[in-house]
Amino acid sequence: MKVLAFNGSPKGEGGNTDLLLRPFLEGMREEGAEVELFYLNRLRIRPCNGRFTCWTKTPGRCVHDDDMTSLYPKLAEAEVWVLATPVYVDGMTGTLKVMLDRMIPLVQPYFELREGHCRHPLREGVKGGKVALVATCGFWEKDNFDPLLVHVRAMCRNVGREFAGALLRPHGGGLKLLLRLGLPLDELFGACREAGRRLVREGRIPEELERKVAEELMPLDQYVEAANAIFRAALEEGEVPDL
Ligand SMILES: Cc1cc2nc3c(=O)[nH]c(=O)nc-3n(C[C@H](O)[C@H](O)[C@H](O)COP(=O)(O)O)c2cc1C
Numbered sequence: 001m002k003v004l005a006f007n008g009s010p011k012g013e014g015g016n017t018d019l020l021l022r023p024f025l026e027g028m029r030e031e032g033a034e035v036e037l038f039y040l041n042r043l044r045i046r047p048c049n050g051r052f053t054c055w056t057k058t059p060g061r062c063v064h065d066d067d068m069t070s071l072y073p074k075l076a077e078a079e080v081w082v083l084a085t086p087v088y089v090d091g092m093t094g095t096l097k098v099m100l101d102r103m104i105p106l107v108q109p110y111f112e113l114r115e116g117h118c119r120h121p122l123r124e125g126v127k128g129g130k131v132a133l134v135a136t137c138g139f140w141e142k143d144n145f146d147p148l149l150v151h152v153r154a155m156c157r158n159v160g161r162e163f164a165g166a167l168l169r170p171h172g173g174g175l176k177l178l179l180r181l182g183l184p185l186d187e188l189f190g191a192c193r194e195a196g197r198r199l200v201r202e203g204r205i206p207e208e209l210e211r212k213v214a215e216e217l218m219p220l221d222q223y224v225e226a227a228n229a230i231f232r233a234a235l236e237e238g239e240v241p242d243l
Pocket of ligand 1: 138
């Protein structure tokens with residue numbers, strides 16, 4: 001099984017989203033999946049210019065020749081796409097969205113009806129597979145993922161892929177906090193790994209693992225207090241907060 005993963009965090013490697021993504025992909029590898037991970041902050045991907053030349057003048061080929069060029073065949077082939085992102089202003093990061101906008105050469109310009117809804121047919125050789133989401137957010141509540149979930153599920157219907165589940169970690173700033181305090185997060189990372197294994201074996205992340213990954217790390221008032229203390233100290237020292 002070919003898996004193509006993107007981390008859309010501008011912080012990229014070592015960020016909160018990466019802390020979940022790594023064991024998840026490890027679990028997939030353990031089950032024999034061929035996994036490729038791209039940190040989008042290291043790639044040069046220009047925004048779509050919206051002129052549809054990839055549909056008309058040069059069908060299937062984007063006018064931009066940048067790092068997206070080599071990603072097209074990988075996107076077309078992969079059975080599973082893993083989209084990893086922190087929540088930015090209630091959605092995915094611009095970095096990830098820019099990449100997704102550039103997928104338009106993979107579909108044809110024509111309209112067709114799928115389940116009674118207008119869609120574009122996939123170009124020949126483009127697989128319809130699955131999409132898994134990995135996301136962290138800074139606020140405490142799990143509902144901060146609601147708009148992102150609606151978006152990613154809609155995108156799946158749009159591009160003819162099946163939504164295969166999500167690893168959502170609210171109060172993501174708590175991860176580094178707990179790690180710094182030396183508190184073990186083995187169960188959480190173990191659940192991410194197991195989710196990867198099960199996705200490969202069963203085609204979906206089981207709901208009990210989704211719940212486990214999203215479990216409360218610390219009470220709301222404690223989190224608010226700790227986050228405020230970190231920001232206060234960072235502000236006083238003119239430092240970058242490690243959250
Ligand atoms: C520009 C920006 C916008 C953000 N918007 C939200 C938001 O709307 N809701 C939220 O809960 N967290 C928000 N956050 C916090 C991040 O989602 C959180 O810190 C995340 O864990 C960072 O992941 P990373 O370390 O992988 O980049 C925002 C952070 C930034 C920098």
